[in-house]
Amino acid sequence: MALIEDILEVPKDCIVDSVIPKKEVFEAADLNTKDKRIFTDLIKQIKWCYNFTEDNVRVDKFIDKERRYEEVELINITLKYDNVHKIDFGKFKEDDKIDRIADIVMRFIPYPIILTIQYDNELKFYAAHIRESKADYDKIVIEGKILSTNWMDIDNLNEIEDDFISKIQFDNLNRTDFYKFYNTYFEAVVQHDGAIMAGGTVNLSVEEIKKIYDEISILDLKIKEIEKEISEENNFNDKMELNIKAHRFKEEKEMLLNELKGE
Template structure:
């Protein structure tokens, strides 16, 4: 699977390493809990460094400002024995590596998922980073052709990404992975980076409306007054109409 993915994403050979990383290396790099160490030992078959993209291997400028210090983008492949506690494993991998990680997780059934997580400089200690909440796709079969997920992999082909600097190339990957949730909602993703930007902006509004619906539904459950219950019902319907309208706008961009 690793070699197939390297070829599928057309990672330049000069940036490919594809070598195994000892699990113990993660124990010393991050403050993993006893439970996290146990998960690494029992649930992960192997961890591999697929690629290191930096100024030397890719001729991409580093990026540094008050928030970020991106000198490398690291591609990691994790081969699982079981997908139990997958979110905790993903979080532990991201926090174990100070550089931004494009994480590919493979299951024993031949499926994969993708994850990214931006890392900001700690304002109190610039030698440390703050790991953002990881973005994680659903499981999918990467070898299936003519699907929304094959289109997602097409968008992640390295030569199509932004080469302005190492932050821009990682942000490009990150935004495409955010778009994966659109596959679950409307069955497709945008066809270009420009359409993607607009679609992601609209999708952020969809997420706000969905949270509002959840809050109204919770409030409605605890409401005993019929009039108040109907008022909440109408508010939910208006939010749902907004969601449907915005999903239609996203579909027109795909």
């Protein structure tokens, strides 16, 4: 059973409870050999849990020049227990591959998706707004980057995680139209990520949190790249220059974290 079904209060009319064969994703998404191997090695099951439509939740469609939010899906992916290895609290050796799975699934299904990935009693939530591709109207484009929460032990939620789960309950989602419906979930992920980074409640708007979060994410990538260069560099002077550069990025990150904390 998908763990998400135990923690979300969703109307019975929205239940789909249908398994999506991995082969179907392989063929429709035209996966390469490497991505097929990731799916085969790590995924136990892809389950279509809920389908929110105009008929079953009485939410209006949202259609403009860029977006068609006519329904929202909730997909849960269960990982193979023996093929995923925990290396620290909320951190897995295969995290990059797991994020790759999320990326493929969210691009493969042409609807806004509430995506959860499950490992034992832990869940990770993914969110992204989409728009129609100008090059191919049958395809969608992810706006910005796919956001995700930390791994949550559902049996031992902390205050930040408990607040997030409360925000995404069905009764707390905006039911004006499907864009606002999905955006309630998207904003809850943004607020969660900001609170995790700040170590507590953040008293900023969702737009401000998202801007800081994106800037910190870019800095983290730059720091990671420089640290890799440092580990491979043998020249002392070049290594010193790289260390100075990394230190400058870390200072910028600290300033952004302080802004997030309101300091």
